Amino acid sequence: MGAEPALPTPARRLHWRSVETEFVNWLLSRVPADPRLEVPPGDDAAVLRPPAMRRTVVTVDMLMEGVDFIPGPDCPARAIGHKALAVSLSDLAAMGARPEAAFVAVSLPRAGGDAIGRGLLEGISALAAEYGVTLAGGDTNAWDGPLVVSTTAIGSVPPGAAWRRDGGRPGDxxxxxxxxxxxxxxxxxxxxxxxxxxxxxxxxxxxxxxxxxxxxxxxxxxxxxxxxxxxxxxxxxxxxxxxxxxxxxxxxxxxxxxxxxxxxxxxxxxxxxxxxxxxxxxxxxxxxxxxxxxxxxxxxxxxxxxxxxxxxxxxxxxxxxxxxxxxxxxx
Ligand SMILES: [Mg+2]
Incomplete structure (x- = not known):
């Protein structure tokens, strides 16, 4: 018998998927239930119960290996996860908004991606718990490229109360x-x-x-x-x-x-x-x-x-x- 022929691309994709599914299942088992979620993560999409009489504030950030962080002993995956959510929460703070929920999308390197993913989630979930943020969903991919983490944070403010950049007046x-x-x-x-x-x-x-x-x-x-x-x-x-x-x-x-x-x-x-x-x-x-x-x-x-x-x-x-x-x- 000769060497096994290279798998066609769809089968390779399928294999990656199964690895991801294991990780995602682990991830879902770690996310605490939250009354703000009518449909929790694990479905095709999350369904949020917006707080009564408040506006929804949404912000997205993306952190890229080599630009926003360089993984190493001084920068473990947990620290990257913390930063990924923290920068989005900082944007909510800059709007005067109360943090409510977060979504996290990650592109994990295939080499060591599982451990990196778990470290990321540790950092993210610790910060989420500290600020009362529910992890409402996300997406996990594995690829041959570097680590990329994108966070979407949802907050709320009373109608008309969001802080904006354009309200400064002479004399302030x-x-x-x-x-x-x-x-x-x-x-x-x-x-x-x-x-x-x-x-x-x-x-x-x-x-x-x-x-x-x-x-x-x-x-x-x-x-x-x-x-x-x-x-x-x-x-x-x-x-x-x-x-x-x-x-x-x-x-x-x-x-x-x-x-x-x-x-x-x-x-x-x-x-x-x-x-x-x-x-x-x-x-x-x-x-x-x-x-x-x-x-x-x-x-x-x-x-x-x-x-x-x-x-x-x-x-x-x-x-x-x-x-x-x-x-x-x-x-
Ligand atoms: Mg900002």
Whole structure:
């Protein structure tokens, strides 16, 4: 008998399918029942019971091996799963929305894909449990390519209450949670979405506009200003700089100041908001006590105009170029 002929493609597909089915069955057995699901995962589609008198907020993200993470000892599958859901929850936070449900689609590498898939789900389900998110469904594929994880997060807000990017007005103050820069030293994986903070703020303070910092403080603030048709004047001395930004700046050959890291590094996943002055000052006064157990800082003001302006310690003003991470095509 000679060597077995290569299987035709459909049979190979069938074999992969059966491996996936085993994984999916395991996955389904791990997902807790939730009253928000009229039809739970495992059917052709999930059926959600939307909360009464609330709008549905939907966001999709995709993380790609080599771009958003590099698997290794410092970046296990569990951490990738955590990040995949955390970035989507951060987008819900930036809308002032309450997280409700999530869907996860993964392309697993065929080599070691089963262990990677289980690790991913560990990270995802731990974070989902922490934030009261029900895992409502997803899709699992195996292929010869790298790991790709796509998360769809569903949230809810009262009608008309979603925070938007385009609501900033001249005279508003620009307020941020936490500190910025140097996230590559580890925080870019251990993302803590500001969901609890956002809900607390949304219930108590008037927020005109908001965005989360994924690509860089100056870049994301610039996007919010562009959407609002306004300019941001940033007092550089007020920008909260993360200790990681200082550490990164001190690394040999870095050549950038901690402030530059804070303005451009991205993946801080903090909230950037525009509030009327009274609300901004009240919010800052409320910072530091749970659930706002983190620094909240006024870094500048919204003005008529466009773009960003930096205000130095001596009061002098100069244009500030928004910098950060941009997905680029080859030309
Ligand atoms: Mg965002």
């Amino acid at each position: 103050l620009i307020v941020v949670t936490g500190a910025f820069g140097g996230s590559l030293l580890g925080r870019h994986l251990a993302v803590e979405p500001r969901c609890r903070e956002a809900l607390h703020i949304a219930e108590r303070f008037q927020v005109h506009a908001a965005i989360d910092c994924s690509d860089g403080l100056s870049l994301d603030l610039g996007r919010m200003m562009a959407a609002s048709g306004t300019r941001a004047a940033i007092r550089l001395a007020a920008v909260p700089i993360h200790p990681d930004a200082v550490r990164m700046s001190g690394q040999p050959g870095d050549g950038r100041s901690p402030l530059e890291h804070a303005l451009a590094d991205g993946e801080d996943f903090e909230l950037i908001m525009a509030l009327p002055p009274e609300a901004a000052h009240a919010l800052v006064a409320a910072a530091g006590t749970p659930p706002l157990g983190l620094p909240i800082t006024i870094i500048g003001e919204v003005e008529a105009g466009s773009g960003l302006v930096a205000i130095a310690a001596d009061g002098s003003r100069s244009p500030l170029e928004p910098r950060g991470f941009v997905h680029a095509f080859d030309s």
